[in-house]
Amino acid sequence: MALLSFDRVRKDYGTKPLLDDVSFVVEADEKVGVIGANGAGKSTLLRLATGAEPPDAGRVIVTPGARIGVLEQRPDLAPGATVLDAVVAGDGPAAQAVRDYEHALARLDRQPDDADAVAAVTRLSARLDAVGGWDLEAQARATLDRLGLEDPDAVVDTLSGGQKKRVALARAIVERPDLLVLDEPTNHLDTETIEWLEGLLRSWTGALLLVTHDRYFLDRVTNRMLEVGGGDVARYVGSYSDYLEQKEAQAEVEAAEEAKRQNLATRELAWLRRGAKARTSKSKARIDRAHALLDAKPEAGPGDIEIDSVATRLGKKVIQLKGVAKGWDGEPLFSGLTYEVARDDRLGLIGPNGSGKTTLLEILAGRLAPDAGTVEVGPTVSVGYYDQESRALAAAQSEGGDQRMIDYVEEIADNVRLSDGAVITAAQMLERFLFPRSQHYTPVGLLSGGERRRLYLLRVLLGAPNVLLLDEPTNDLDIPTLQALEDYLDTFAGAVVTVSHDRYFLDRTVGHLLRLDGDGGVREIPGDYSAWAEIQTREAVAREAKAAARTPAPAPASAPPREESTPGPAKKKLSYNEKRELAMLEERIAAAEARQPELEAELAEHATEADTVVALSKELAELGRQLEADVDRWAELAERA
Structure with a gap:
């Protein structure tokens, strides 16, 4: 049964259609992954599906009575609400009963002798029994605990952006909707929590529409794929691995077609060079066809990004940590950490949220001083720090976000030397990062979240660093950009230290790990x-x-009176x-x-x-x-x- 249908949908962005004449359906038992380059329209497609945005043409049809649960990239939670209230904020009778009961309890805590408050708690307790509210509250509390939100009475206004997203994720899960729509659900989750969510969604009985860059997560959860690009949406049956196999087969067919076109163009060109004896209408048509063949080029895919630059020469000494310790508010994050970053290091930092991974990167970058120990940096070290907050990018968006893209990158370098010795302009480098020339004078503040992160990555690399510090590089970057970044790191002539929750990215790019447990301990682990x-x-x-x-073995229980029966074989x-x-x-x-x-x-x-x-x-x-x-x-x- 079709739960969601797109019927010839068009959505414009500025002067161009982001989605053009798009039609597809999501069945009630399908788990659909949405992929595509940044700016292709993935998040827009999700907003159309949930009704947050109307289409400019066509129809988005949801089966009458079907409930949709949503996790947005930047969720909107009611100001002043507690975490538990935000999670049980649905319109169903169970959710409403839980909220009323919590408010009545709060009133009773303030006025323990108020007879009306006692009566309200008693009445609402019976109502919770009738509508299944006790189960909803228990599930909400358990889900919050599993997502690392230990205080359900905290006010959402006091939470960080990552914590708010986890609250919104808990709300979407607890509502048990018919269609669950998730936009980058793994952002701000540690690897253990991602694995838990992965297992939950594998057993999810409703439909799922999902945007994520986490390729392990995508492959293990989905059974359908939608590829967004060039205004179109292509549908593939199977998981992400199946999608890759189908794309590979499609590329082989296109390569064969291109070879056939080239052969035909060669034959036509040979005919032209021999010259035609008579300019008949037939020969004129052949001339036109030959020129068309020679001028034609296969279209580049939307994700054909090229990452290339030369790192500054790096000496033998890189960064040495000796007995380093750091904590916040009297609680240790790590202590006694001694580690030497080698010239060709590929080090991953893992651990639960709040264990100090970003703090350690800040110390390596020289932005933060340790509480104890020393940090020695080699004289030739040039650090490129791709931080989570994109601080250099945030500065470009100050005062209305009016700095243009081309100005933003030319602040670092007008020209870029590539690994093959060639020199290209900053504008050409922008094009390699999939920013066409028509976009180069666009204010940074008008770019999508993924485009801003891709631009920030370009700026970091333009500085020709020889030590790369990457803090959650997979957040907001599309899969094509991640693939290009992984290939670039394979040949990067310097050290790389990465904080990431993306298991695929860690397997692809690191050679060993440091795991921070959050209680002061650090464990070194060989391998990915x-x-x-x-x-x-x-x-x-x-x-x-x-x-x-x-x-110890349990004491034998007193045996009941034996009945006559055929004795079984006794254990030896x-x-x-x-x-x-x-x-x-x-x-x-x-x-x-x-x-x-x-x-x-x-x-x-x-x-x-x-x-x-x-x-x-x-x-x-x-x-x-x-x-x-x-x-x-x-x-x-x-x-x-």
Whole structure:
């Protein structure tokens, strides 16, 4: 059943159509991912779907009675509302009952002897029973807790932008709408919370319309894709991986067509050079066709961005942290941190929200001083800091946001030297970043959020840095730009330190990790994010096995009167040797659990010594296999014991 339909929809942006004659449907059981370049119209499509904007032509049809839940990029929450009120702000009877009950409780807290307040709480308690409000409130509180919002009574006006977005996400989830529309839901979430949301949406029973740059998230949640670009919307069946396969097959067909066109143009050109004996209408037509073939060029895709620049030469010494500590309001974020950034480092910083990842980047950038320890920066270091707030971009938007794009980039460099030695102008570099010349004199403040972030990335790279600090670079950048950035980092002649919640980006760009736990601890992890996920899984299994080994067997319950029945086969008791084996296994499992983190630390310490890394990796893998076998055997013997 079609839940949402676009029927020949057009939406204009300025003088050009952003969406032109677009038609598609979203079925009641479909989970649809929306992709495309920044400025192509993804967020506009979502606003049309929710009715936040009307189409300039055509119709957007929603099945009568269907409820739509929305998460916008910049959600609008009622001023003065508490977090819980904002989450249960729907129009349904359960949501209204929860809000009335919370207000009555607040009144009773202020006036405990007020008989009317007591009566109101009693009456509304019965109403909550009748409409299922208790379940709604419990679900709201549980969802808020899972999203890291621990104070449901906090006023939304006091929250950060990221916290407000998490409140809006909780509201959209708790409403359980027929169609859930999410615009960049993974922004401002840590990786653990993203994985939780991913699992929730995989089991979501309603329809889903989703814009996200997180390719793992997109691939694991969606079963349909919409590609927005050039005013059109193309529909693909399957996940993001399926979409990529279909695009690859489509590119092969287009390449074959282009080869055929080139061959035909070559033959026509040869005919022209031989010359025609008579200028008949037939030969004139062939001349026109030859010129048309030679002049024709295949259209470039909307995401064909080119990132290229030369980094300043970097010396041996980069950045050294020795015993660095930092905290806020007496609470430590990290302490005793000693780390040396190498010339070719590809370091990722991970950890829960508020653990100090951005703070550590600020220290590396020299914007913030540590509470203890020292930070030594090499004399040749040139830092390019792509921060979350885009502070250099915010300055360009001050006083009405009237600074033009071309002026903004030319403040850094009029000309840019590329990796092949060529020199191009700042205007040409803007074109490589998908800003056409007709847009170069556009005020920065009129760009979309994604376009502003792409422009800010260009400005950072124009400074020819040799140390790149990237704070959540995947927020607001489209997938084509991320792919180009990943390719650029592959050959970047300098160090890169990245804070990101995007698991795909981390797997693609980093070689090892520092995990900040938020309580002062920092753990170094060899490998990318997937390697860390495997370590977490192994450690969780080991913890469970250890806890089970320490848990005494429950005392036997008194047996009920036995009825005559055919006795089943009795479990064989442990032999003397098996009892000894069980005790030995417990000791061996404990020793293996202690050895694992030691091996991981040794791997990190000797990361540049190839032979040592191979030997340690082999030992770690063998230890993991033996531990798994020992845990399985222990479980078998423990059950019989």
